[in-house]
Every structure is written in structure tokens, then in C-alpha cells.
Amino acid sequence: MPLGMWDFEHCDPKKCSGKKLVRFGIVKELKVSTRFRGIVLSPEGKKAVSPADREIVQEYGIAVIDCSWSKLDNVPFSKLRTGNDRLLPYLVATNPVNYGRPWKLNCVEAYAACFYITGFKEYAQEILSKFKWGHSFLTLNGELLSKYVQCEDSTEVVKVQNDWLKDLQAEYTQAREKDNEDVDLLARNxxxxxxxxxxxxxxxxxxxxxxxxxxxxxxxxxxxxxxxxxx
The missing domain is CATH 1.20.5 (Single alpha-helices involved in coiled-coils or other helix-helix interfaces)
Structure with missing residues (x-):
């Protein structure tokens, strides 16, 4: 399966997972004018990637846009020749730069997430194996990924995501309330x-x-x- 990447030089080359994959010969760098017919993981997407995208991934592959989250305004999205832009649903990064931060996936995590959700778990494992920390991504997000892969389309993926976020919010609220109820333990003595x-x-x-x-x-x-x- 072809893997592509538009690189806008926002990242430290020594820390960029996308550049490392290019050096391995796994990913091909794309020019702005290059058309990519596969799934493009982009902030401009209107739908979440889902198992319904499996055939597109299998035939045309996946591409990512390698840029800084803080410099999205500098990316010429309108010039990129894409036809299947997708958003990734809620997942938590485990890369060394953004460990524990939701949504902040790097390139290899994005590829792996897309592979996993579209039913290519073995490809996700393989691409993550190129990084020492790679296995932790599937470990941390395993339960949620297994829910996404059972969905039929983008609508169901978004519903699973929102239900998950509601549960997280409820747990957070409950924990805060418990903290507020805590008193000096000696007062009970x-x-x-x-x-x-x-x-x-x-x-x-x-x-x-x-x-x-x-x-x-x-x-x-x-x-x-x-x-x-x-x-």
C-alpha cells in the first residue's frame, strides 16, 4: 500500500517520525502539486476515518500532512490535490514529544491509527515497530481502537468517540466531587x-x-x- 507525506518542514528532522519513515523507504514525500487518491489524514477533513474506507486504503494507500499543530494557518491546504480527506477520531499520543496528549498524534501514529481502524491491524503494528515507543500507542488506545474498528461508517465512529468523551468527562467530574468531599482524616479520629x-x-x-x-x-x-x- 502506498504511503505518502506532504512535508512543510515545521518539525525537527531528528524527531520527525515521518522523515524517519521516508529514510526507511516506507513513505514517499509528495510535492504540493502531487495528486493523492488515497485517504488523506487532514484537519480539513469533514468525515472521520472509518472501516468504510478500507477499500480506498487497500487500493490507494494513506497520506499525511507533516506540519506543526501551531502552524496550521501556514499550510496551503487548498493547493493540495486530495479527494478523500479524513479526520482521525479521538486518540491519545504516546510519542515522546506529545505523550499523553489527546489528538496530538505524530505521523507514524496517524498512519497506524488509520491502518487499525480500516482493518489492517498488522500494518499498524508493523509501522509502529520501527520506533522504540511504538507499541505503547496500541496499548494505550487499544480499547478505543477496538470500538472504532467495529463501526460501519464515519457517523458510528463519531458516536463512539463522543460516548467515550462523555464517559471521560463523567469520571473527571466524579473525581473532582470526591476531592471536594475529602476532609482532614484526623477530624474523624x-x-x-x-x-x-x-x-x-x-x-x-x-x-x-x-x-x-x-x-x-x-x-x-x-x-x-x-x-x-x-x-
Whole structure:
């Protein structure tokens, strides 16, 4: 299956997974004017990649647009000759640059995700094997990918994605509520109340001592006044 890549030189060549795949001879660099008839993973896509795209992938392959997420405005999407633009659904990156960040997949993760969702799991595993960390992508996203691959079309993939995100939000909200309910564990310990009572008693004793000292000082002042008058 042909794999293509439009490279806009936004990435560090030493860290770019796409360039590494080009060096391996797995991916072919494309010129802006080059037409690609396969699935193109692009932010300009209107549909999510799905198992319905399997035949297109099998016959024409996959292409990615290698650019920085922060420089999308500089990419001439309108000049790219594509016919099957697709969006990738929610997945979490495991590459060293964006580990743990949702949506921020690099080139090899994008190829692997598209392969997996369209039913070419073995191709996904093979391309990821070129990277030391590659296996972690399928491990972390395995459950969700297995749901996507069972869908029939883009609409179902998007529904699975949205249901997954709702569950994540519910878990997050529940965790926040639990954190807000947490109290000082010592407050549930009867000994804590005893310590508080001891502290209060100590404070009372200190107050009484201060009052006694003040009375002694007043007596001393009276004696001094008497001595002064006697003189």
C-alpha cells in the first residue's frame, strides 16, 4: 500500500517520525502539486476515518500532512490535490514529544491509527515497530481502537468517540466531587478532639497565669506607691 507525506518542514528532522519513515523507504514525500487518491489524514477533513474506507486504503494507500499543530494557518491546504480527506477520531499520543496528549498524534501514529481502524491491524503494528515507543500507542488506545474498528461508517465512529468523551468527562467530574468531599482524616479520629481540648485547656491555663501575673504587678505598683508616699 502506498504511503505518502506532504512535508512543510515545521518539525525537527531528528524527531520527525515521518522523515524517519521516508529514510526507511516506507513513505514517499509528495510535492504540493502531487495528486493523492488515497485517504488523506487532514484537519480539513469533514468525515472521520472509518472501516468504510478500507477499500480506498487497500487500493490507494494513506497520506499525511507533516506540519506543526501551531502552524496550521501556514499550510496551503487548498493547493493540495486530495479527494478523500479524513479526520482521525479521538486518540491519545504516546510519542515522546506529545505523550499523553489527546489528538496530538505524530505521523507514524496517524498512519497506524488509520491502518487499525480500516482493518489492517498488522500494518499498524508493523509501522509502529520501527520506533522504540511504538507499541505503547496500541496499548494505550487499544480499547478505543477496538470500538472504532467495529463501526460501519464515519457517523458510528463519531458516536463512539463522543460516548467515550462523555464517559471521560463523567469520571473527571466524579473525581473532582470526591476531592471536594475529602476532609482532614484526623477530624474523624477521637484523639484529635482530645488534642483540641488539651490545646484549649493549655490556652486557658496560660490566660489564667497571665491574669495572676497582672495582679502581682498591680500589687507591686501599690506597694511602690505606698513607699513613695511614706517618704
Amino acid at each position: 477521637p484523639n484529635h478532639e482530645f488534642w483540641d481540648q488539651e490545646e484549649e485547656e493549655d490556652d486557658d491555663d496560660d490566660d489564667e497565669k497571665d491574669e495572676d501575673d497582672e495582679e502581682d504587678d498591680d500589687d507591686d505598683d501599690d506597694d511602690d506607691d505606698e513607699n513613695t508616699n511614706n517618704n
